[in-house]
Amino acid sequence: MAASAAALANRHVLSTTLLHLSDMKYKDRRQYGPDQPVEFLEFRPTLVPAILVNKLWADEGTSILWRRYPHLPSLKHMPLERRQYYANKVHQVFALSPPLGGVETLDYLEGLSWLNLKSLELEVDLQLYGAPFRRMLHAGLEHVELSGIQSGGSQYFIETILPTLFNPCKNLKSIRIGSDTIMDDDPVHVSALYEYLDALPAIRTIEVKLVNLMDKDALFTRLSQRQGLQSLQIDLDPGLALLPILAGPYALPSPFASLRRCSIMCYPEIALALPTHLRMLEDLQLDIARVPISPHQPADFTIFEDMIAELSHCPKLRNLKIGLSSLAVDFPSSILLPRLSGSALAKLAETCPKLEDVNLLVTEPSAIDGSSISGRDFESFCKALPQLRSLSLKLQPTTASALEMTALQSLGQYCSELEVLRLKLAIQLSILPGSDSMPRILISDDDDFAPEVLALQDVSPLFPKLTHLALSRPDTDLAPVPDTFTSSVSSQSTSMVDPTVEEDLVRSWAHPLLTHFPRLEILEAWGDFSGQDNECLNYFLPTQEILASTWEFLSGIEQDLWEDDVESFEESFEEGNSWHSLEDWEKASLTNEFAFGEDGPGDVHEVYPDIGKLALRDEEPEGMITPGRTLASGDYFEDSPTHA
Template sequence: MAAAAMTAANRRVVSLILHHLSDMKYKDRRQRGPDQPVEFLEFRPTLVPSILVNKLWAEEGTSILWKRYPHLPALQAMAPDRRQWYANKVERLFVLGPPPESEADWAYLEGMQWPKLKILELEVDWKRHEQRVRTMLHAGLEHLEFLAPQSGSSQYIAGSVLPALFAPCANLRTIHFGPDALDHQDPVHSQELIELLESSQSIVDVRVINTGFIGKDTLFRRLSQRPGLEALEIDLEPGLQLLPSLSGTITLPSPFASLRRLHLMCYPEIALALPVHLRLVEHVQIDMARIPNQLRHESDMRVLDDILSELAQCPELRSLRVNVGQLALDFPSAVSRPSLSGMALVKLASGCHNLQEFHLLASEPAAIDGSMVSSRHFDAFCRNLPHLKSLSLKLHPQTAFDLESTALRSLGRYCARLETLRLKVSLQLPSLQLHRVAPPEPPTADHVLFQDLVGADGALQSLSIAINGCQPEASYGVENYASSTSSTTSTEPCFQHLVHLAFARPQSILSIASDTYTISSNSQSSSIVDPLVEEDLVKLWAESLSSHFPRLEVLEAWSDWTGQDNESLSYFLPLEESLASMWEFLSGVEQDLWEDARDFDEPYIEIMSRDGYREERFSFDSHTTGDDWEMASLINEFPVEEDADGSAYLEPYHDEPEGMITPGGMLGNDKEGFFQHADPKHTKASTAEPEADDLHAINDGKLSSSRTT
């Protein structure tokens, strides 16, 4: 007991405990109503109980809470000296200005000092609120983001706003401008920014992508020669004006000698000329497009192969994302797709062994033609990427038949660290049950290496193996691949770290039945399917999911096996009710958690009988009990109350009631597309809690230590 008391009184130990607690996260799924989508929320534990222990715990707890994006309006209810006491703790701050029509009073912020502030995100109109936020800009600030639309003209921004942002921040390292900060109809010339950047030599990270600056080619040239530049996000002007500076007779001397992170929007010719200058780059995102005013070039079809071959000479690459956008009037499209060859994947993996994130995408409604990616290619690709954590390939399912039963085995065998897998292929999960995947073997002379697969002409070669001095005619590649995917007796999960799995919804008796009419999240008829066959199918898939993905949090149906359905359906925490989740996934039904009954420890259904209400309970622990099939298979059905006759089970409607609305899937604005970026206006949820003395000042629940994702 004495040791515990001493520990609780040690400031350093208390700080470590509270930091550990504040860094913890837990996730929950919620559905606000039967007509609302399921939400996946992430929370952090509150530190309020810890703050109320004693003065020492309060001081350490409030320091942790207030240094991470505190809730500024909480200061308004405090005495002026207490406001400054809290402001002295802040290290990260997000300032969201009131809407123009609001009369909110920000006078309580005027004159306050923020001595420890390192990261500042301003979403305010500078012309209206300059006096309130000017003191937040000081010599200790290192990261500045300027996000909100401005009411001032381009002359005002160039002459007043930009100098005011740069001048006080002598040690600024990053400067980011949001896409809405400058009016694209009244742009600011990039020369104004160039002059300020040259006067601030400490800046190593610049983001001006999709912003209202003009003359970005000039800015790109100047930044390419900037000493120490580590990160750049920029969209270039349409055209090939920069090409001679990268690959012609007037090539810039050693451009981007220190660059580590690049996000570029440009013509594909510019993208292909750049990798030779990026020997130290670690993170690359390239969005390729043209002004689509002409027919496509023949070279556009293989633009993915070309860019991967060029990027293979960047040995330090850790993260790669390539988007193919609108290159011509008819390309890419639903019928005209960029192609991807297996040899390009193998070449990239052989040159970039440290790759951890790899994403290839094409703008809607297009996908990537993967017909030239064989199982052998994909196996060699996986073998060379042991550090891979995130993989996303938007292949067209109808072109990737060769990967349906083998891709998961290759990934499970060689990519043990995988956490996110989005493969638009109609994967067959039960194949993991039939072929247990053994852990990767240490390299031997018998392994297929890239140089063994590629001949002098760049084509895939067949290498023979000498057995007892004889040279058989059989291909080494085929035999070795069969050996590498052979069955073993291992019972270890194939994907122990995977939390997000997305693939095309496969063709099955459930998907065929659901396609007979428009799917609704509230109605699904399974009467045309043999219940025993349906049960066996779902249990087989659910068993594979539970056995090989023990940490899975999100199961996503990325289109279907035809490649025509562009809708993405997500199923959160699918292992909690694996049978229900798998039935919904295979049927293409939206996840539905809504229940009209009262809350109990276990889910139940309440049916009206002739002698009153009767309650029946069922377990959702489907992957352990196997007794909940009736409930899982009918999870989205309506009870036929007038024919209940004492039954505690739900019964399906064999015919849809007249007047019932069953809308089909519709594409929204949030669907994946080219040049579609995350909105930078992320409002950071409060992580601040007041000290015990100030709890009386804020009792309306505005302060919270949880952050929602």
């Protein structure tokens, strides 16, 4: 005790300990009403109890909180000297404009110095509310991000905003301008950025994707020769004007020689010409599209395969995302699909052996034709990428049925580091090997089943680190009939199913989920087995109520954490709803009972520790959690127009 007390009285040890605590996080789900969707929230432990210990703990705890998660409005209740005390601790700031029509002001920021501030993200109309933030812009700042509508117009943006942002920040390393910053009807020419970028040689990251800047091709050409540029996000002008500088006798010498990360929206011909110049690239995101004015061409169907062939020039690639949008007036569509062969998929893994994240998708309602991908090809792909952490393939389920029986086994055998797996395939999880020591999930108190003997050897989970699993809803007795789909399957009821069949079906899926996905946080129904339904339904922390979540997944019904009363079940019975077939499912959604050995219930952690997460988490007292800022990724093409 004396040693631990001495350690925690040491400022360095205490700071390290509290910093580790502040980095911890857990996720939980909330449903605020029976008519509200389930939300998945991320929380961090509060440092308030630590701050209350003594002066040393308070100083270190508040330093950590204000360094990364400063709540600036709390400054308004402090005297100026105390406000400066906390401002000295701040390393990064995210700020919003006050609500329109409100009485709130930003006067509490006036007169403060922010000498330790490194990152400033402003979603603020600078013409109306910019004055209090001017002192945050200083020579020590490394990252500046501006988003939100700027009411001053293009002239104000050029003459006031740009010099305000850039001139004081002599050591800026990263700049991002948000897509909503410049009005659609009042664009700014890219030449307005030139003098500022040239005056800041330390800048390594530039993000201007979807910003209303004219002549992006000229900026792209200029940046291609910039020394030390490591990260670029940009959308190019529609057309092929850049092709001569990327390929042919007049190509620029060694463009983007130092680039490590690149996110570009462009025509397919430009995308195919880029990789040969990007030999140092580690992260590539391509949004491929055209102005859709002509019918499709034969080469459009092989764009994925052609792009993968060019990626042989990028052996250091770690993250790859290729999204395909409109290429022609009729392509891609629900009928005309781009192809991906198994040989191309295997070649990708062979030529880019460092890949950790692979994401290949097509905008709705289309998908990828996977009819040429064999189980052997997919196994070769998996075998060559043992460090793969995330895989997302938006296949048309009916074209890739050859993978339904083997894809998970190949991934589980060779890709043990997987954390996210999204395969638009109607895979039957019940084919995965089970465990004799996995207890049977009890549905009611009268169910006294227990295995006679626990197996000495257990089945190791195929995916010990996976947190997100997305599959197409399979064709089972619980699945809605495809031709009855409306805009949402959540309102569809399944057909009448024999109670025993329904119970066995759900259990046959629940056990593999528990056995092979011990850390699963999100189970996603990515459309259905026919490819007609494109709606995604997420089931958060599905193993907490494994039977209910599995039933909802198989039935195509939205997750619901609210307990129905007995009358609703009686009404469902009279109306023919399939819930009537298992009256104890209501209990199943609330119970965590398991049977072990001949003696009945036992300690789940002693017998099967990997399913300890089934225990329900008690809700924390109000004010005892510190929410962190989480940015949702959203759909790949959510903010990406198709050059139309």
